Amino acid sequence: MLPKFDFHVHTIYSDGESAAAAMVEAAEARGLMAVAITDHGPELSVGISPHKIVPMLQDVTAAREDAEIPVLAGIEANVVDADGAIDVDERLIDRFDIIIMGIHRLRIFSREPSELARAYFHAIMKAMEHQRADVLAHPFQLHRYLAPYLSREDIAAFAESAAKRGVAIELNSKYRVPDQGLLEACLREGVKLSIGTDAHTVAEVGRVDWPMAMLKRVGASQEDLILDRFLRR
Numbered sequence: 001m002l003p004k005f006d007f008h009v010h011t012i013y014s015d016g017e018s019a020a021a022a023m024v025e026a027a028e029a030r031g032l033m034a035v036a037i038t039d040h041g042p043e044l045s046v047g048i049s050p051h052k053i054v055p056m057l058q059d060v061t062a063a064r065e066d067a068e069i070p071v072l073a074g075i076e077a078n079v080v081d082a083d084g085a086i087d088v089d090e091r092l093i094d095r096f097d098i099i100i101m102g103i104h105r106l107r108i109f110s111r112e113p114s115e116l117a118r119a120y121f122h123a124i125m126k127a128m129e130h131q132r133a134d135v136l137a138h139p140f141q142l143h144r145y146l147a148p149y150l151s152r153e154d155i156a157a158f159a160e161s162a163a164k165r166g167v168a169i170e171l172n173s174k175y176r177v178p179d180q181g182l183l184e185a186c187l188r189e190g191v192k193l194s195i196g197t198d199a200h201t202v203a204e205v206g207r208v209d210w211p212m213a214m215l216k217r218v219g220a221s222q223e224d225l226i227l228d229r230f231l232r233r
């Protein structure tokens with residue numbers, strides 16, 4: 001059986017309801033192997049204030065000392081422009097154990113899904129090229145799921161780039177993305193897979209039924225998971 005973990009959890013430093021220690025306790029109670037605290041980056045209106053990043057890292061360190069499972073200090077960075085820049089100060093980047101990045105906004109005015117999908121694709125390709133990121137959060141989910149509007153060639157190019165840059169893709173419980181086709185394209189290229197509930201409450205931490213079922217369906221093995229990269233440190 002594959003190990004359960006949750007590398008996408010919010011706390012009171014962004015729009016979560018609880019402190020890191022409570023989220024970690026909930027993760028342990030659910031039998032997870034590891035958990036990552038990943039509050040929203042500052043660019044989002046509900047994101048962490050830049051001056052709160054250091055106190056947040058200290059809170060995670062304190063929660064880790066009381067924990068029986070590995071607790072990673074992370075952030076859900078925003079991709080903020082078409083060149084793929086993210087909203088994490090370069091001087092702080094090495095203080096995070098894990099960086100998950102997500103697109104929550106695109107600076108184009110179209111409502112046309114195929115145009116949004118192309119813009120998303122280009123922004124994420126640039127971001128993977130230029131940034132240190134470990135995981136792509138809720139891949140191709142932006143108000144709706146955009147991967148079906150991309151060509152097979154785009155999906156293949158995305159998977160190839162993610163594999164080359166060492167960026168894992170997240171199976172996100174909240175949005176139930178990505179779909180099986182995208183997952184299989186990624187697995188064929190050797191892209192690592194992460195699991196994230198996108199929990200904002202203690203009740204949501206470790207609710208990984210959907211990701212675990214998807215992993216089973218696509219025949220993923222433990223070597224396909226990003227987990228080992230962090231357990232070995």
Ligand SMILES: [Zn+2]
Nearest residue numbers: 076102137138
């Ligand atoms: Zn997000």
Ligand SMILES: [Zn+2]
Nearest residue numbers: 008010076198
């Ligand atoms: Zn999130």
